[in-house]
Amino acid sequence: MPADQQPYPSVWARPRRSRREQQPLSREQIVSAALELLDAEGIDALSMRKLGTRLNAGATSMYTHVANKDELIELVVDEVYGEVEVPAADDPAGWRGAVTRCAHSLRAALLRHPWIASVQGEAGVAYLGPNVMRQNEAILALFEQGGFTLEAADRALNTVVAYVIGVSTSEAAWLTRLARSGRSEQEWAESLWPAAEQAVQDYPRLRKLYAARRNQDVSATRDDEFGTGLQCVLDGLAARFSPA
Structure with a gap:
């Protein structure tokens, strides 16, 4: 069913293909590669074209499983939740x-x-x-x-x-x-500390909290x-x- 004809534009509203209909490139492979790309390069790096290059697959193979980037994000977010104990x-x-x-x-x-x-x-x-x-x-x-x-x-x-x-x-x-x-988190905090201390000079409660930390x-x-x-x-x- 085309994405624009689904009752709601979501990958979870789309009937999943049977094993006989599925192509050599699986949904799991697409999600795994997208997660690796996101972890390595961030959200701005994610595109269907770049993911296809990473998988050495054409757009048609991916669109069998996901209609667009939004559906892909739904799948990857659920994959992250799968890591939760x-x-x-x-x-x-x-x-x-x-x-x-x-x-x-x-x-x-x-x-x-x-x-x-x-x-x-x-x-x-x-x-x-x-x-x-x-x-x-x-x-x-x-x-x-x-x-x-x-x-x-x-x-x-x-x-x-x-x-x-x-x-x-x-x-x-x-x-x-x-x-x-x-920078590391500690390095950033140390470099910012003089400005932070100066900013709280007129606020006694904040000054006390900052001094303690x-x-x-x-x-x-x-x-x-x-x-x-x-x-x-x-x-x-x-x-x-x-x-x-």
Whole structure:
């Protein structure tokens, strides 16, 4: 079915071809090559033409599986979500420990592929991808294990994912800029520190906070702040929805 005749312009709305119909170039090969290209060169480097060259394949072979770049991005985003650890509902760590581990795994996956920050709002109906579906179903089960109703579990899932994506998107954009600069995160922070100290001179609370962070490891601080924020989110969800 042509992309412009689909009920919604998404790769997940397109019937997948049977094995007999598939060409020598598979969807999996296309997604793998696109992911490698994105990780190596970033989102601006991705084009159907460049991907075809990388695969030594013509456009016709690729358009058998994806109608355009937007559909390709949907597939690659779902591939990234396939890297996320999703604990079982009966995880011995309990719902909080399991959700915490899953959230950290999601953040790690997003930061391994920092280009994803620029496509989060362009991934179409990414929530229909099989890996996202698997993740969401498992997290709902974890919250139900903690005594949440299904409706409350859905609210909790959306809240946790929004927190992780919100923080990770900012981090990914920052890491992408660092990669372009050729500096390490610590080197960038050290070079920026004199200007930052000068900027907070008239703001006593900020000045005190900046002084306390002067010699901290920037990456470790990000990790700690993410973990603390996540626990605050879970505290709030437990207080509102969990009977335990």
